[in-house]
Amino acid sequence: MLRCRHAKVVSDSSIDVNASTDLPSALTRWFAINKRAMPWRNTRDPYSIWLSEVMLQQTQVATVIAYYERFIKRFPTVHALAAGDLDEVLKLWAGLGYYSRARCLHRGAQVIVTDFGGRMPETLEQIRRIPSIGPYTAGAVLSIAHGKPEALVDGNVARVLSRIKLIGGDWRQSATKAKLWELARALHLEALEKKIDPGDLNQALMELGATVCTPRGPLCGQCPAQKQCGAFREDKQSEFPETTKKTAVTTLRLLSWIVSDSKGRVLLAQRESGGLFGGLWEVPTATRAPGKEKRGTPAGSFRHLLSHRELKIQASAVDKKLWTESIEPEFNCWSGKYVNWRWVLPREAIDGAVALASIQKKILQK
Ligand code: SF4
Secondary structure (H helix, E strand, C coil), rough: CCCCCCCCCCCCCCCCCCCCCCCCHHHHHHHHHCCCCCCCHHHCCCHHHHHHHHHHHHCHHHHHHHHHHHHHHHCCHHHHHHHHCCCHHHHHCCCCCCCCHHHHHHHHHHHHHHCCCCCCCCCCCHCCCCCCCCCHHHHHHHHHCCCCCCCCCCCCHHHHHHHHHHCCEECCHHHHHHHHHHHHHHHHHHHHHHHHCCHHHHHHHHHHHHHHCCCCCCHHHHHHHHHCHHHHHHCCHHHHECCCCCCCCEEEEEEEEEEEEECCCCCEEEEEECCCCCCCCEEEECCCCHHHHHHHHEEEEEEEEECCCEEEEEEEEEEHHHHHHHHHCCCCCCEEEEEEEEEHHHHHHHHCCCCHHHHHHHHCCC
């Protein structure tokens, strides 16, 4: 049985976890004192909040901060992003992964400019018409930027609420998800009566899940929700939230050709937009057939883990003549297709001349 690390210990002198109070007040008072500094927390600009929320999906705060600052410097407004070139957007996103987020963000900015006069909509119905804005992001933008009492549920919030209210079932499954959304909305109704800022309430729930009510070893002794928490009361922190088995990871074996010319440049191909790594550049890569790599010089093995796929890549170096005469005629991209080709110096490619996924930078560095 996993037990919380500091049960019934008040470790933050600013918060009395045993104080008798309602949940929204306890959470937001705790948040006011304990929130971590983040650049997007200094603003109520809906575009900045939207950008940060999209970047934070699937990515840790510590990684996002530098990307966010670079991005907002280059595209400070929704108008700037809408007018920007997708290639440049992808370059700024390179290394952050899940590139469909960048493409949707770019497309979303264009929709905001063309359909909403450049202003982020302030109603749930309208904001959901923007690409990249699902229920979670809508709740975040509407509550944090516009102060609307809109709920949200992400992994952190699901963990906190399922422990406090002892909600069983995997939160990704629709019945459980519906219960959690209902609970989150009920908290907002309670908060509304007490004039609690909806954005603070949502951020408090997310922050609590990220820093205190963590998946393993929750710090219940520091938790402002300890008094209301069913899991703490019954010592069942490890039983909530319930999880079902993850989808099995499939392995793809690939062969990347590092083709170089007499000027020291390498051949890069751009993937079609949409799909995995859509719009990004890479060294020509095919599904690996036994023995094919022997036509070149071994240039290393690489492994790249995606959410449900593992890429095992063997790299092989060849010169332009061998590539053109023997390999290219029978070459097939490993998934989707390439739409552009160009010769680039490896250093320039790594330094950002083209949008490269992090695995491609590793291959070129080698
Ligand atoms: Fe512990 Fe419950 Fe607080 Fe999570 S919500 S840290 S389980 S007291």
